[in-house]
Structure formats: structure tokens, C-alpha cells
Amino acid sequence: MILEKLVIENFRQFRGRQEIFFSTIKERNVTLVHAENGFGKTALLNALLWGFYGHDGLTEDLPKKENIIHEGVAARCKNPASTAAKVTIWFSHDNEKYRLERELTLEQERLDSKKTDVTLEQSTDGMALPVQFAQKKIFTLMPFGISEFLFFNGEGIEHLAREENSAKITEAIRQMLGLKLLETGIEDLRHQSVLGKLRAELRERTSEEKAAKIDEQMKVDDEIVEWNKRKETNQKNIVATDSEVAMINAKLELNREAHHLQTRRTELETQQSAHNEHLAAVTKRLGQIVAEDSYALFAGDLVKRGREIVNKLRSEGKIPARVLNTFLKELLDSHCCMCKRHLDDGSAERKAVEELMTYAGDQQFNSAVGALDNALGRIEEGAEHTRKALQETNAARLKILDDLKLIREELADIHQKIGGKADEEIYKLEEAREKLLLKQRELVAEQARIDLRLEEFVKRREELRKEIQDITDNEADAQKAQRRLNAVEESARLLERLLEIETGELRPVLNKEIEEHFHNIIGIGYWAKLSDDFKLKIMKRINVSDTDDDAAPSEEREVALSQGQRQVTSLVFIASLVALARRRSEIPTIIKGLTGSEYPIVMDSPFGQLAQFRPGVARWIPELASQVIIFVSSTQFEGAVATELKKSKRIGRRYYLTYHGPNIHPDAKRELQIGKDTVTVYFEEKREEFTEIQELES
Amino acid sequence: MNAQKQHSGETRSREEFQKAPEEIRELVKSVLQEERQVMHMRTRPDIHKNILQNIKRLVQ
Numbered sequence: 001m002i003l004e005k006l007v008i009e010n011f012r013q014f015r016g017r018q019e020i021f022f023s024t025i026k027e028r029n030v031t032l033v034h035a036e037n038g039f040g041k042t043a044l045l046n047a048l049l050w051g052f053y054g055h056d057g058l059t060e061d062l063p064k065k066e067n068i069i070h071e072g073v074a075a076r077c078k079n080p081a082s083t084a085a086k087v088t089i090w091f092s093h094d095n096e097k098y099r100l101e102r103e104l105t106l107e108q109e110r111l112d113s114k115k116t117d118v119t120l121e122q123s124t125d126g127m128a129l130p131v132q133f134a135q136k137k138i139f140t141l142m143p144f145g146i147s148e149f150l151f152f153n154g155e156g157i158e159h160l161a162r163e164e165n166s167a168k169i170t171e172a173i174r175q176m177l178g179l180k181l182l183e184t185g186i187e188d189l190r191h192q193s194v195l196g197k198l199r200a201e202l203r204e205r206t207s208e209e210k211a212a213k214i215d216e217q218m219k220v221d222d223e224i225v226e227w228n229k230r231k232e233t234n235q236k237n238i239v240a241t242d243s244e245v246a247m248i249n250a251k252l253e254l255n256r257e258a259h260h261l262q263t264r265r266t267e268l269e270t271q272q273s274a275h276n277e278h279l280a281a282v283t284k285r286l287g288q289i290v291a292e293d294s295y296a297l298f299a300g301d302l303v304k305r306g307r308e309i310v311n312k313l314r315s316e317g318k319i320p321a322r323v324l325n326t327f328l329k330e331l332l333d334s335h336c337c338m339c340k341r342h343l344d345d346g347s348a349e350r351k352a353v354e355e356l357m358t359y360a361g362d363q364q365f366n367s368a369v370g371a372l373d374n375a376l377g378r379i380e381e382g383a384e385h386t387r388k389a390l391q392e393t394n395a396a397r398l399k400i401l402d403d404l405k406l407i408r409e410e411l412a413d414i415h416q417k418i419g420g421k422a423d424e425e426i427y428k429l430e431e432a433r434e435k436l437l438l439k440q441r442e443l444v445a446e447q448a449r450i451d452l453r454l455e456e457f458v459k460r461r462e463e464l465r466k467e468i469q470d471i472t473d474n475e476a477d478a479q480k481a482q483r484r485l486n487a488v489e490e491s492a493r494l495l496e497r498l499l500e501i502e503t504g505e506l507r508p509v510l511n512k513e514i515e516e517h518f519h520n521i522i523g524i525g526y527w528a529k530l531s532d533d534f535k536l537k538i539m540k541r542i543n544v545s546d547t548d549d550d551a552a553p554s555e556e557r558e559v560a561l562s563q564g565q566r567q568v569t570s571l572v573f574i575a576s577l578v579a580l581a582r583r584r585s586e587i588p589t590i591i592k593g594l595t596g597s598e599y600p601i602v603m604d605s606p607f608g609q610l611a612q613f614r615p616g617v618a619r620w621i622p623e624l625a626s627q628v629i630i631f632v633s634s635t636q637f638e639g640a641v642a643t644e645l646k647k648s649k650r651i652g653r654r655y656y657l658t659y660h661g662p663n664i665h666p667d668a669k670r671e672l673q674i675g676k677d678t679v680t681v682y683f684e685e686k687r688e689e690f691t692e693i694q695e696l697e698s
Numbered sequence: 699m700n701a702q703k704q705h706s707g708e709t710r711s712r713e714e715f716q717k718a719p720e721e722i723r724e725l726v727k728s729v730l731q732e733e734r735q736v737m738h739m740r741t742r743p744d745i746h747k748n749i750l751q752n753i754k755r756l757v758q
Contacts, residue, residue: 140734185729193746198753484757491725494718501711 001142002627003048003600005090008693010070010083011050012043015690022600022629023652024092030622030650031629033693034637034674035657036681038665040691041631042153044657045604049151051087051102052138055114057147061156066113068104072688080106093141094597097123098131100138142599143175149574150599154606158563160570166535167239169573176581176599177506182499189492196221198488202481210471217464224457231450238443241436248433258418258426265414270558272407279400286393289386296383297390303383306376310369319369328357465489506580507532513576517624521572521616526559528569536573538565568613571606571621579624600627607636618644634672654696656681661689721757728752 003022008014022031035041042062049057050068058065067074069085077083083106090099099121108115120134131137142150149160149172160169174180188194196218203214252262313319331353335343343350419430469486473479511530518528518538526540538559561569582598601621607614618641622628628650632641645651656672660683664670670682674696715723729749736742 136736181730181733185726185733188733188745188749189729191746194749194753197750480758484753487721487725487757488753490718490722491729494715494722494726495729497714498711501714505710 001091001093001597001599003089003091003602003629005088006048006051007086007088008044008047009086009088010073011047011068011085011087012070013040013689013691014043014047014693015070015073015688016692018691018693020655020693021653021695022627024627025652026626028650028652029625029627030645031627031653031655032637032645032651033629033631033655033657034672034681034696035631035633036659036665036668036672037633038668039657039659039681041604041633041657043691044631044693045151045153045602047087048089048602049147051089051100052142053144053147054102054116054118054135056144059153061153066109068113069106069109070690072690074106074109077106080110085109098141099123099128100134143180145175146172146599149176149577151602152574153604154567154571157570157574158566160536160566160573169536173506173510173577176577177502179499179502179506182495182502186492186495186499189488189495192221195485195488195492198481198485202478202485205475205478205481206473207471210468210473213464213468213471217461217468220457220461220464224454224461227450227454227457231447231454234443234447234450238440238447241440241443245433245436245440248429248436252418252426252429252433255423255426255429257421257423258429261414261418265411265418268407268411268414272404272411274556274558275400275404275407279397279404282393282397282400286390286397289389289393293382293386293389296379296386299379299383303376303379306372310373310376313369319366323356324366325357325362328353332357510576510580513580514573517576517579517620518569518572520620521568521613522565528572536569538569564613568617571617574601575621575624578626582626598626600629601625602629602631604631605633605636606630607632607641615640615644617641619648622648622650633667634669635667656694656696658683658692658694659689660685660692662686725753725756728756 002024004024005019005021007017007019009017020031020033023029033041033044035044042059046058046062049059055065069083073083084103086101086103088099088101090097092098100118101120102116102118104113104116118134118138120131120137121128122131123129171180174183199214199218203211206214249262249266252258253266255262310319331337332343332350335350337343337349337353341349343353415430415434419427419434421427421430469482473482507530514528514530514536518526526538528536528538530536538561539556540559542557559565578599578601603621606617606621614636622645654674656674656679658681659668662685664682668682670680672679672681677696679694679696715726718726729752732745732748732752736745
């Protein structure tokens with residue numbers, strides 16, 4: 001989707017008709033809107049969101065959401081049926097042109113401001129044709145779930161980099177990259193109203209034996225649905241508990257007395273989770289070594305005995321054989337020795353050669369002993385290698401266990417120290433935290449139990465499916481019903497495989513994308529990565545030895561991020577996702593809709609707390625997204641951001657908001673110096689406040 | 699995702715899809731087309747009915 005034009009009429013503080021043309025040139029894909037604090041940046045962002053999604057799209061920080069129409073216009077209105085707020089958006093998507101219009105009359109606002117009139121027109125060959133079910137089409141073009149990743153307040157997006165929001169991230173990835181379609185396809189095929197109905201049809205037409213199995217399968221399905229619900233509830237509880245713990249941690253960190261201890265605890269807990277991951281990997285590696293190579297260690301006696309046999313044969317001169325029995329047999333058969341003497345039956349010469357046969361070596365025996373000798377050597381080498389690998393891996397495991405023990409001890413000590421503070425508030429927070437941690441452990445254990453039960457039921461369902469399939473029906477109707485059932489089950493499994501392949505291929509690509517952009521914006525030292533379950537983590541490498549040598553052993557550690565760092569991380573994630581969706585739209589897939597697409601990024605005040613990262617964001621985000629629209633105040637823009645955007649020549653269009661009202665925000669300027677122009681942005685107006693959009697010629 | 703795949707016009711999922719019998723391919727396509735129409739809606743009326751109709755039409 002590329003935004004082309006926005007027209008706002010009487011929406012919130014925008015009085016009358018105001019318009020913005022967005023830059024659609026790829027090389028100059030930034031549209032800048034300069035606006036001082038309190039002048040209407042958030043209202044402008046909300047105008048776009050309201051246009052696309054109506055009341056549901058409005059951001060949480062927008063006050064009095066039910067008041068959409070400009071207050072002054074509404075107050076002076078004589079005819080509520082003809083006074084309205086309207087947002088019109090022109091945009092293109094997958095080479096199609098659209099015009100979207102949303103309107104709310106004052107009459108309707110007074111009744112229910114959530115009910116708006118929306119129309120969507122699609123231009124085909126110069127003809128504008130209305131699209132039926134406009135809102136449905138909009139949801140298809142730009143799913144509501146991804147809107148918070150495309151239209152956002154830069155200062156409010158840092159939450160995306162918090163671990164408890166990994167579900168949101170997973171959802172956004174799946175929606176933006178088209179994987180959601182596969183997921184819902186699988187769910188719907190297996191739904192009671194599809195698979196269940198087909199089973200019921202088969203049950204009616206088939207034998208008693210098969211019907212009984214179908215009944216059991218239906219019960220198993222019900223169990224799976226039930227346990228999945230429990231799993232979902234449990235997962236939600238885990239996320240809620242995690243966020244409660246995070247909240248208490250934040251409070252303790254803000255408390256002067258507990259600050260240092262809590263900061264250290266956060267650091268230790270990050271280390272603990274990295275160590276636990278590492279421990280799991282090392283334990284897995286140990287298991288692999290034992291399963292694949294440990295036979296060599298137990299083959300010592302066998303090797304010893306083999307060696308004795310080979311040595312004995314060697315000492316007896318049987319290997320390597322001095323003469324081969326096949327050669328002697330050829331001489332005897334031809335009745336002629338290699339020295340040309342005749343080997344007639346009963347002759348002394350023949351007898352001598354026949355005697356040689358008693359200790360002559362067999363060619364196959366010779367080769368077999370050679371191979372055995374070689375294999376014994378390899379087993380010995382393998383045993384040595386395995387012994388070394390086991391020792392090293394086990395040593396690494398023991399080291400991690402030792403480190404974990406130290407971490408646990410220090411954490412327990414911190415708990416005692418914080419809990420022992422005289423401050424009643426700290427004590428209560430610590431006590432609440434401890435209770436939550438206990439709850440967390442119970443929930444995680446419950447999760448494991450649920451997973452186990454689910455695994456059993458899924459296995460039984462598959463067994464029953466095969467058993468049902470194997471019972472042949474006599475009636476044509478029953479056979480047809482079975483074929484349909486088979487086709488549905490096979491289709492669901494195919495979709496599952498496709499989902500697995502797509503997810504597996506996309507994760508490393510997205511990971512690489514995020515890592516690269518994070519490096520570009522943040523610089524050296526840290527890197528970002530998406531875990532297997534799509535948790536966004538920022539890592540650093542720390543030296544774990546006492547020397548400063550570059551080659552000294554080091555370990556990856558997860559970084560506890562500051563708010564500013566989380567904001568940048570979230571921005572990088574969004575931009576990477578948008579960049580990947582854009583590239584993915586170029587890749588052929590089995591059906592339209594599985595592809596990604598071009599999307600704009602609309603950012604309100606994205607440079608707030610970034611400090612040193614501002615130039616990186618200003619430079620790289622426009623490189624990644626097809627279109628970037630930025631609402632920015634003078635304090636955020638002047639300096640690094642202005643320099644970087646000027647240097648990259650990315651700015652295509654520029655606007656500024658003028659504010660007319662009785663009072664001006666204390667941080668806001670009355671005049672702005674934008675490039676060579678000086679523009680007045682504040683006009684004192686006693687009667688009512690309103691904002692206007694002005695284009696800047698640059 | 700890589701250049702080679704883009705050149706050949708095939709992705710692993712497309713290859714996997716092509717391996718399936720034609721009847722299953724048609725069915726999967728029809729299901730995805732139905733889903734595409736309603737996937738971002740909060741309520742998805744008739745989706746199951748439509749999928750069932752497609753199954754009955756395609757598997758005789």
C-alpha cells in the first residue's frame with residue numbers, strides 16, 4: 001500500500017478542509033510534517049487510522065474519542081444532519097488505485113460516534129467503481145492487526161521489544177508475511193462444521209465398526225479442543241504474570257534504596273536465562289555424542305582382541321600372505337609351474353606345490369584382515385575423539401551448572417537483601433514478586449502437563465484416522481464420504497507442511513534483516529535476534545576470561561535494554577518486517593495473499609528518546625520502507641535528523657501544522673526555521689482552537 | 699527467499715505444493731481463496747459452509 005493523498009474535513013482540531021499529498025517517488029519517499037507539541041500530530045495520525053478503521057482504529061492516547069467533529073464547528077451547527085467530519089484517503093495497493101472516504105455526521109455522533117459511513121472506490125481503466133463491503137476490503141488490504149506496526153507514536157512503541165509482547169510480534173509477522181492465511185485455513189478445515197460434518201456424513205453411511213471408531217475420534221477431537229483452550233488460558237496467565245513481575249521490577253528499579261540491587265538482579269536473570277538456553281544446547285549435544293559415537297568407548301575389549309588376532313596372524317606370516325592360494329591353484333590346474341616344470345599327477349614337483357597350498361594365503365581372507373585392521377584403527381581414533389568431545393562438552397556443562405549455581409546464590413542473596421529493607425513499600429513489592437514467581441513456576445509446570453496430554457490425544461487421533469481409513473466401505477456413498485474426509489485431512493496436513501516450510505525459511509531471513517538493520521542503526525557491540533518462538537532479543541558478547549585478549553573466550557549475553565534502546569529495537573523490527581514484506585511480494589507463491597506487500601510507515605514523533613540513535617533512524621528507516629511519513633517537532637528534528645535527511649535527499653514533500661488557539665504549549669515555538677524558510681506556526685486565537693495544514697515549498 | 703529461488707520462480711513451499719495430488723492442490727487453493735476473502739474480519743460468516751461446498755464440488 002502506498003498513500004497518495006489525505007483530505008481531512010472538520011476532524012478533531014482540523015477545522016474546514018485540509019489536505020496532504022504524500023510523496024510517492026521511491027528515491028524521495030519521505031513526507032515530513034513539522035508540528036510543534038500540542039499542534040495536532042497525534043490528531044493527524046488518528047485521522048489516517050480513523051479513515052481506515054473508524055472508531056476502533058483510534059490510538060489509546062487520544063482523549064475523548066467520541067468527539068470526532070471539530071468542537072467549534074459542532075457548537076455553531078444549525079443542521080446536524082449536514083454537518084460532518086470526513087476523512088478521504090487516496091492510495092494504491094498491488095497496482096490498484098483506491099479512494100476511501102469515511103464520514104460521521106453530527107447527528108450520528110450524538111447518537112453513536114462509533115457508527116460511521118464508509119465508502120471505497122477502486123479505479124479500473126479510469127473508471128471509479130464502488131467496492132462492496134468496503135470495510136471488509138480494507139481489512140483485507142491492510143489487516144487491522146498490523147496497523148499498530150505501520151501507524152504509530154514513536155514514543156509509545158518501545159513495548160514491542162518487551163518479551164511479554166512476543167505474541168504480538170508473532171502475530172504481526174504471520175499477518176504481514178501471509179502466514180496467517182495458512183493457519184486459519186488449517187483451523188477451518190479441521191473445524192467441527194467442516195471435518196466434523198464430513199465425519200458425521202460418513203458415520204451415517206458406514207459399518208458399525210467404523211462408526212464406533214468415528215465416535216471415538218470425535219471424542220478425541222473434543223478433548224484436543226478442550227486442552228488447547230486450557231493451553232491458551234495458561235499461556236495468557238503466564239504472559240500476565242510475566243508482565244506483573246516486570247512491573248514490580250520496574251518499581252523496585254525506580255526506588256532509590258532498591259535500585260542497585262534490582263538492576264543487578266535484572267542483569268543476573270538475563271544471564272540466567274542465557275545460561276539455561278546454553279545448558280539445554282550443551283545437554284542436547286552430549287546426548288547426540290552418546291547416541292551417535294559412544295559405541296567406540298565401549299568397544300575397547302573388542303579392539304584389544306581384534307588386535308591380538310591380527311598380530312598373531314602377522315607373526316605367523318599368514319598376513320600379508322607370501323603366496324596366494326588362487327595363484328597355486330591356477331598352476332596345479334594348468335599342470336605347469338611358473339618355472340616351466342610339469343606338474344604331473346603324483347610327481348614330486350606337484351606334491352611340493354600342493355604342500356605350499358597348506359600355508360598359502362586366501363585373497364579374500366587377506367583383504368578381510370586388512371579391512372579389520374583398518375576398522376580397528378578407526379574405532380581407536382573414534383574412541384579418542386569421542387572421549388575428548390565428551391570430556392569437553394561435559395566440562396562446558398559443568399561450568400554452566402557452576403555459573404548457574406553462583407547466579408542462583410546471588411539472586412537468593414539479593415532477594416534477602418531487598419526483602420530485608422526497612423522500607424515497608426520495598427518489602428511488600430518483594431513479597432508480591434516472590435508470590436508471582438511461585439505462580440510463574442506452577443504455570444510453566446502446568447504448561448508441560450498440558451503439552452503432554454495434547455501430544456497423547458494428537459497421537460491417538462492419527463492412529464484412529466489410519467484405522468478408519470483402512471476399513472473399506474461397501475456402499476458408494478460411504479466411499480465418497482471417506483474420500484472427502486481423506487481429502488480434507490490430507491489438505492490440512494499439506495497446509496501444515498507449507499506453514500512449517502514458510503515459517504522456517506522466513507525466520508532466518510527476518511533475523512538476518514533485523515540483525516543487519518540493528519547493526520546499522522545502533523552500531524557495533526550489540527546485535528538483535530529473533531528466537532525460535534519469535535522473541536526479539538538484543539545480545540552482546542562479553543569476555544569471560546581474566547585477559548583482555550581479543551581471542552579470549554567470550555559468551556553471548558542478552559542485554560537488559562533501556563527505554564530508548566527498546567524504542568530503537570522496536571523501530572528496527574518494524575522497518576525490517578516492512579522491508580521483508582516488500583521483498584516477499586516479489587516472490588512467487590501458491591496463491592495471491594500468501595505474499596507480503598508494500599506498506600507505508602507513518603510515525604508520530606519517532607525520534608523522542610533516541611538521543612545518539614537519531615541519525616541512524618533518520619538514515620535507515622527510509623531505506624527500508626517504500627514510503628515513510630514522519631510527524632516531527634522542531635526539538636526532535638533540528639540537528640542530527642535534519643542533517644541526515646538533507647544528506648540522504650529522501651524528503652519528497654514537506655508540510656507544517658499551524659495552530660490557532662488561546663494558549664501555546666510551553667515547549668512549542670511560535671516560528672520555525674525549516675531549511676531556508678522561516679514560517680509562523682502559532683497564531684493567537686481567543687475564540688476557539690484549530691489546526692491547519694500548510695505545504696512548504698522546498 | 700534467495701536469488702536462486704527467485705530466478706527459478708520456485709520456492710520450497712511451491713515445490714511441496716506441486717508434489718501433492720491435483721485434487722488436493724485444487725482443494726487447498728479453493729480453501730485459501732475463501733480464507734483470503736474473510737481472513738481479517740472479526741466474524742467470518744459462511745466460511746465453513748463455503749469450504750464444505752468446495753470440498754463437495756471438488757471431491758466426487
